[in-house]
Amino acid sequence: MTDLASQTIEKPQPSAARETVIRVRDLVVAFGQTLVMRGLDLDVYRGEVLGFVGGSGQGKSVLMRTILGLVEKRSGLIELFGQDRDRLSSAERRRVERRWGVLFQNGALFSSLTVRQNIQMPMREARHISARLMDELAMLKLELVGLPASAADKFPAELSGGMIKRAALARALALDPELVFLDEPTSGLDPIGAAEFDELIATLQHTLGLTVFMVTHDLDSLYSICDRIAALAEGKVIATGTMEEMLACEHPWLQAYFHGVRGARLAGARKPNDMRGRE
Numbered sequence: 001m002t003d004l005a006s007q008t009i010e011k012p013q014p015s016a017a018r019e020t021v022i023r024v025r026d027l028v029v030a031f032g033q034t035l036v037m038r039g040l041d042l043d044v045y046r047g048e049v050l051g052f053v054g055g056s057g058q059g060k061s062v063l064m065r066t067i068l069g070l071v072e073k074r075s076g077l078i079e080l081f082g083q084d085r086d087r088l089s090s091a092e093r094r095r096v097e098r099r100w101g102v103l104f105q106n107g108a109l110f111s112s113l114t115v116r117q118n119i120q121m122p123m124r125e126a127r128h129i130s131a132r133l134m135d136e137l138a139m140l141k142l143e144l145v146g147l148p149a150s151a152a153d154k155f156p157a158e159l160s161g162g163m164i165k166r167a168a169l170a171r172a173l174a175l176d177p178e179l180v181f182l183d184e185p186t187s188g189l190d191p192i193g194a195a196e197f198d199e200l201i202a203t204l205q206h207t208l209g210l211t212v213f214m215v216t217h218d219l220d221s222l223y224s225i226c227d228r229i230a231a232l233a234e235g236k237v238i239a240t241g242t243m244e245e246m247l248a249c250e251h252p253w254l255q256a257y258f259h260g261v262r263g264a265r266l267a268g269a270r271k272p273n274d275m276r277g278r279e
């Protein structure tokens, strides 16, 4: 595939217009001899839903985990809320980490804890609050994600796939984050469940003013809730832009992805940022 890394199609914006919440420059990540990120650049702006796409095994989850500090980078810059992560003390790093929530693939709930206990886990780690207040907060988070109060005392194994995603989202929202990372939030859900989950993300993003970094394979999600899309190939972000801009991009991988059979069908049926008409 041709290296079109420099062909970012996003229109330049005045820097004062948008606050950059995540800024990644020249990021290199490797496992042994295998390079996964090869000088990757990415910006995520406050208040947007950024959809992050790429072929299987290209490194979408690795990038997310590197930004989160769960995978070591070999070199490059990662700035969070305007602060270089490498220059933060461990106390400052913990403070930054409390400003985000994460929904891992498949929810990653603790199977031996109830939903309520899962939601309270980040609260226990970060705050000294009474058990009663934590109970009230957990119930509020459940309501926020559309789960019934009866789900609080259930264990993950007793929940449907859609409920697990919602419970995991409630846990991600436990500390009232500004930024939320979602790793394939609609994978494993049926089309109706996936559409409802997209709608939930859009509503929360709007009402809570969240910034959302979403790794996804779901073209419907890209159409319905993403403000911008960034595409990963060969260890770099090869293009960023709105859905219209991605559709117009001539990069062969983007052409195949957005104009393949599924993409073409969706493009004919829907307008970007349109919650209606999911397949």
Ligand SMILES: Nc1ncnc2c1ncn2[C@@H]1O[C@H](COP(=O)(O)OP(=O)(O)OP(=O)(O)O)[C@@H](O)[C@H]1O
Residues within 6 Å of the ligand: 031, 036, 054, 055, 056, 057, 058, 059, 060, 061, 062, 063
């Ligand atoms: N801990 C690890 N040790 C070694 N290699 C790893 C590790 N984690 C990921 N990789 C490798 O890094 C590459 C990128 O993996 P990653 O899971 O980020 O891909 P992805 O784009 O998220 O794929 P998918 O869409 O299939 O989930 C893969 O080749 C994977 O095997």
